[in-house]
């Protein structure tokens with residue numbers, strides 16, 4: 001059979017999967033040929049080093065998956081609208097489908113693209129699928145937006161519907177495929193330098209691995225999730241965040257699996273479902289508050305005198321995992337080596353940076369954006385503003401985590417710390433040594449060096465943070 005009908009273009013972005021993909025399914029259901037496209041545009045160009053490395057791998061894997069259903073991934077570089085217009089002209093397609101995004105950069109791009117394509121008579125249609133709830137569907141009784149997670153959760157908890165889980169569609173190929181760029185020519189992983197090899201040992205990629213991870217988690221680990229999710233040495237968390245970030249698994253599928261576990265009476269299932277809703281809440285906040293990643297959400301905090309100098313020796317010690325505070329340094333090294341950091345430790349290192357070191361939360365947020373393989377603009381911004389005390393529903397600034405007390409509580413046997421710190425140990429663990437393989441040589445750090453003394457005493461840091469807070473508060477009250 002020849003394909004005379006105009007093909008449908010499916011524009012993939014952070015949704016690199018075949019299953020539960022409403023835009024792809026809708027394209028397949030037209031019965032027309034489908035052309036899957038990825039565009040490396042100006043929005044993708046802003047990604048950090050680890051994100052670039054991760055999405056290079058994700059694109060390669062997704063391209064292989066498409067081949068298995070008789071299709072392929074067309075890669076193009078340039079402004080999204082220009083590229084789509086070129087492809088429409090080249091292929092005779094009259095339809096473009098995609099899955100919606102919710103952060104301001106992507107919303108602005110997609111809104112412009114949709115309007116321009118529609119003006120040319122193209123059927124341009126976006127679909128839900130990245131979140132459990134479209135942000136505009138969750139409103140307070142007065143029609144406003146929720147600012148507190150617990151109220152948001154209450155509003156959606158009972159009306160949650162997982163949605164239909166869709167099978168992999170069979171995709172009709174066009175008679176002629178448009179040309180594609182070679183992924184290697186984009187050199188996406190180059191900024192990871194020698195860290196890329198180490199990162200590869202700690203990251204699995206792609207839809208098949210995502211589904212296997214969800215299955216393993218809900219079968220073998222979810223029953224420990226409630227009790228152990230705060231212990232950084234435990235494997236009780238799902239490890240799904242990079243797959244969710246790159247859309248290699250649908251949030252609806254994770255929700256359905258969590259619900260099934262809840263119905264089976266598994267401890268931890270409700271907690272897991274609540275955490276999935278935190279992800280929705282972050283996107284919701286960013287959709288309503290477009291400056292979540294740039295400006296303090298609480299307006300009064302915009303005058304807080306954070307230290308802003310990225311060259312400050314304290315900030316440099318923090319990013320290098322050389323603060324002399326073992327749990328903080330262990331977390332920063334886990335981040336560099338794996339592209340991940342345990343949630344409890346993310347909170348501790350963020351608190352230490354913004355309080356003990358009094359540094360601007362945006363410096364930390366940007367470093368995370370460069371290093372995380374699960375970097376998500378909304379979850380990252382919400383996490384940092386929450387810890388720094390300037391976000392909605394935030395932990396108050398004067399609640400200063402003591403990293404040593406946190407260690408005693410959450411890593412009493414120091415299993416996590418020993419996993420990531422090598423200095424002073426007679427037989428350091430391979431993971432701890434791999435940090436020195438990954439970091440740039442210009443950092444000039446060695447496993448044989450002495451472990452540093454604390455750059456700031458914990459009591460002194462806490463007192464400094466509270467003093468700065470009181471002075472700032474007094475100055476505002478005096479105005």
Ligand SMILES: Cc1cc2nc3c(=O)[nH]c(=O)nc-3n(C[C@H](O)[C@H](O)[C@H](O)COP(=O)(O)OP(=O)(O)OC[C@H]3O[C@@H](n4cnc5c(N)ncnc54)[C@H](O)[C@@H]3O)c2cc1C
Pocket residue numbers: 229237238239240241242244245272275276277278279280282341342343344346347350368372374375376377379380381383384387
């Ligand atoms: C300062 C800071 C920065 C963060 N930056 C990011 C980020 O860039 N990307 C990111 O995905 N998460 C971020 N988080 C949230 C959280 O740390 C990670 O989602 C979690 O550690 C991922 O591990 P997991 O998949 O094993 O999570 P699990 O505990 O198994 O949770 C399941 C899923 O729920 C979601 N989730 C869990 N906790 C949160 C949370 N607090 N906020 C939003 N979603 C959550 C994630 O999608 C996660 O994969 C940040 C948290 C903090 C405190």
